[in-house]
Amino acid sequence: MLRMESVVKQYRHRGQVIRALDEVDLSVEKGDFVAVVGPSGSGKSTLLLSLGGMLTPTRGRVHLNGESLYDLAPAARARMRRERIGFVFQTFNLVPYLTALENVQIPLMLARAAEEEQHRTGVSLLEKVGLADRLDHKPAELSVGQQQRVALARMLANDPEIVLADEPTGNLDPDTTIEITEFLVELNSEGKTVVMVTHNQETASRAKRMLWLVDGKVYSEKPRKETRPLSRR
Numbered sequence: 001m002l003r004m005e006s007v008v009k010q011y012r013h014r015g016q017v018i019r020a021l022d023e024v025d026l027s028v029e030k031g032d033f034v035a036v037v038g039p040s041g042s043g044k045s046t047l048l049l050s051l052g053g054m055l056t057p058t059r060g061r062v063h064l065n066g067e068s069l070y071d072l073a074p075a076a077r078a079r080m081r082r083e084r085i086g087f088v089f090q091t092f093n094l095v096p097y098l099t100a101l102e103n104v105q106i107p108l109m110l111a112r113a114a115e116e117e118q119h120r121t122g123v124s125l126l127e128k129v130g131l132a133d134r135l136d137h138k139p140a141e142l143s144v145g146q147q148q149r150v151a152l153a154r155m156l157a158n159d160p161e162i163v164l165a166d167e168p169t170g171n172l173d174p175d176t177t178i179e180i181t182e183f184l185v186e187l188n189s190e191g192k193t194v195v196m197v198t199h200n201q202e203t204a205s206r207a208k209r210m211l212w213l214v215d216g217k218v219y220s221e222k223p224r225k226e227t228r229p230l231s232r233r
Contacts, residue, residue, distance in 0.1 A: 002063070004051065045166055085164060087155060122157070125153035125157060148176070165184060
């Protein structure tokens with residue numbers, strides 16, 4: 001389903017070249033739940049954004065269902081991303097002056113769904129994440145954990161087949177961390193493919209498999225000096 005082939009992503013910072021991704025080969029099959037663990041600055045967010053069609057690699061290819069994402073025209077890539085991929089971020093990215101329901105309806109509005117469908121789907125998704133009694137609350141009136149659940153509901157609005165989660169529990173207390181992690185496990189059990197990056201190995205242990213990202217390289221086990229990077233499957 002998702003595949004990276006020899007992906008390199010470089011940045012230039014203060015005259016130095018930083019290699020955030022270093023010849024990454026990675027395959028994620030349909031129905032998989034992959035957790036990518038690594039310290040801050042190891043390239044985890046860069047990996048996820050590249051997988052999701054939002055960050056063009058310096059070199060290499062990213063395939064989604066056999067199509068090379070970055071060989072598509074920008075409009076076609078945006079359409080594929082909108083229709084097939086859902087993103088969850090640590091910072092939620094909710095619109096502060098919209099209610100929970102209105103935030104969830106944004107993707108449906110952009111897809112030009114009928115107003116009745118927008119309302120029905122938005123209510124159903126907020127019920128799914130346990131916020132049926134918070135439809136008219138704005139983000140500032142919600143707890144941090146509730147805001148993340150609104151973000152999860154919004155991510156599901158277009159029923160994506162792939163969920164890419166970037167530190168989805170990074171700002172949450174331990175109890176809410178468990179709730180959000182279990183929700184991702186539930187989505188995976190319903191057939192969605194999930195890739196989650198995190199620095200928390202306990203959270204990552206709920207995935208079907210765990211990978212390590214260190215200095216831009218992906219490993220199939222916690223790296224030691226003699227460990228080799230992961231090869232394509």
